[in-house]
Amino acid sequence: MQTTETNLILIVDDTPTNLEVLSEALTDAGFEVAVATSGESAIEQVEYDPPDLILLDIMMPGIDGFETCYRLKQNPRTKDIPVIFMTALSDTVDKVKGLSLGAVDYITKPFQQAEVLARVQIHVNLRNLNLALEEKNIRLEQEITERAIAETALQQLTQDLEQRVLSRTQELSNALYNLEKAQVQLVQSEKLATLGQLVAGIAHEINNPVNFIHANLYYVSRYTQNLLELLNLYQNQLPNATPEILAKAKEIDLQYLIEDLPKILSSMEVGTERICEIVKSLRNFSRHNEAEVKVVDIHEGIESTLMILRRHLEAKPNQPKIQVVKEYGKLPKVECYPGKMNQVFMNVLSNAIDALTEAMENYPSYIPSPRIWITTEVQESDRILIRIADNGLGIPENIQKRIFDPFFTTKPAGKGTGLGMSISHQIVTELHYGSLQCISHPGKGAEFVVEIPIQQPHVCHTGLVKQKFLGSSIPVMLNL
Ligand SMILES: Nc1ncnc2c1ncn2[C@@H]1O[C@H](COP(=O)(O)OP(=O)(O)OP(=O)(O)O)[C@@H](O)[C@H]1O
Ligand SMILES: [Mg+2]
Structure with a gap:
């Protein structure tokens, strides 16, 4: 805050005596004093050396005190300098007019020195306080601005940080996803390599001897037939058999043997035919060497799969057969x-099958006739749809969202790996450019819809064979 020693008072008066009296009194009181004898010179002077207070006479040649005050108050640089009017004792109108023009006070002539000093002192103090307050205000405003800038910077920093955390989290979850995917493929490949080779190997090993047996059964039947005819001939031509022959015929129950042998042979033929079919299915199912795109009959694939799962569809004690409606x-x-x-x-x-079996075990009366529906159709001439639906308990909504996640399973440990659906999804969407959807209303079964193009886009456009997801061509066989 300024002290009184440095406070400058400008006295504006055209009467030298007044100037003199006031100058002296103010100088004696410790103020610095400047004088002006007209309104114009006062305005000029205030511009280049602004005082802390102006004592302004009203009646002056040129512009009077009111006009001077008015102009000072119009100028932003001088408008805050306090003005005290000097007026005659009786001029109430002047006093009011001066105050309304922005003067802070008035002093009356003839001057009472003590009063002048007291009023000047008060207003100089007020002025000093005002200036100090303004300064503080400015500093406060500066501080507020600085804080606002700092706050904005902090917010920016927080945002940047959040953004970085977000993108890092995204990177990490991508990495995790890729890792899981790689792991799935690895687990899958290992499982497939073992199971697939096993199945393909067994199929191959069985194929030859079964074909051999099956082919020879024809001759065995023919030869047997011939032998039986010969026997018949003997019986007719030589009716009196020896006791030894009769005893043997009795021992082996010849009559029954003659009737039963052809039946046995024909059931053996049926059996070997069945084995041949199973072997064919196994080979078809594992498609051991087919890591490339092939043009195939999808129904054949479904049939082979059903053949392999046949045992699981059959009736069990206290459980009806699972019917497959095609x-x-x-x-x-x-x-x-x-x-x-x-x-x-x-x-x-x-x-x-798992869903139906579980439902039958836990709620035997709930599903009296367990069923699986397999529907196929062409969709918009360039894609096929395969729907596989069951009338099990269905999948709750919160679980539906997760069934394609790797390792998600609701089955007890050791029963499910939680890979089936995630791998199937990958095969259908990534490998075949198709879609795999699950539709389920809990309590009303579940339906899986596979949609794939009839022609693979990469093959028909470029003639190239896609090289991804070819870790192994053998499918997983979970319940074999
Ligand atoms: N038809 C269905 N009915 C009811 N739930 C189903 C059906 N299909 C899938 N699910 C649910 O989806 C989950 C995930 O299936 P997924 O085939 O991926 O794994 P899993 O069968 O548990 O194990 P695995 O890897 O041995 O196949 C299952 O645990 C089951 O909860
Ligand atoms: Mg499964």
Whole structure:
């Protein structure tokens, strides 16, 4: 705050005596004093050396005190300098007019020195206080601005930080996702390599001897027939058999043998035919060497899968048979990775069987006739749809969202790996450019809809064979 020693008072008066009297009194009181004898010179002087207070006479030649005051108050640089009017004792009108023009006070002539000093002192003090307050205000405003800037910077920093945390989290979850995917493929490949080779190996090993037996059974039947005819001839031509022959015929129950042998042979033929079919299915299912796109009959793949799962569909003690209702449409041959597609059918059908079996075990009366529906159709002439639905307990909504996540399972430890659906999804969407959807209303079963193009886009456009997801061509066989 300024002290009184440094406070400058400008006295504006055209009467030298007044100037003199006031100058002296103010100088004696410790003020610095400047004088002006007209309004114009006062305004000029205030511009280059602003005082802390102005004592302004009203009646002056040129512009009078009111006009001078008015102009000073119009100028932003001088408007805050306090003005005290000097007026005659009786001029009430002047006093009011001066105050309304912005003067802070008035002093009356003839001057009472003590009063002048007291009023000047008060207003100088007020002025000093005002200035100090203004300064503080400015500093406060500066501080507020600085704080606002700091706050904005802090907010920016926080935002940057949040952004970095977000993108880092995203990177990490991407990495985790990729890791899980890689792990799934690894687990899958290992499982597939072992199971697939085993199945393909067994199929191969069985194939030759079974074919051999099956082919020879024809001759065995013919030869047997011939022998039986010969025997018949003997019996007719030589009716009196020796006692030894009669004893042997009795011992082996010849009559029954003659009747039963052809039946046995024909059931053996049926049996070997069945084995041949199973072997064919196994080979078809594993499509051991087919890591490339092939044009195949999708129904054949579904049939092979059903054949392999046949045992699980059969009736068990206290459990009815699971019926498979097929509504096959007229499908063209489809370009796909057959082994992989079979793997999808296997996974979806296994889940349906698991769901029905679980429902039958836990709520025997709930599902009196367990069923799986398999429907196929052509969709908009360039895609096929395969729907596999069951009438099990269905999938609750919160679980539906997670069934395609790797390792998600609701089955007890050791029963499910939680990979079936995630792998199937990958096979259908990534490998075949298709879609795999799950539709389920809890309590009303579940339906899985596979949609794939009839022709794989990469093959028909570029003629190239896609090189991804080819870790192994053998599907997983979970419940074999
Ligand atoms: N038809 C269905 N009915 C009811 N729930 C189903 C059906 N299909 C899938 N699910 C649910 O989805 C989950 C995930 O299925 P997924 O095939 O991925 O794994 P999993 O069958 O548990 O194990 P695995 O890897 O051995 O197949 C299952 O645990 C089950 O809860
Ligand atoms: Mg499964």
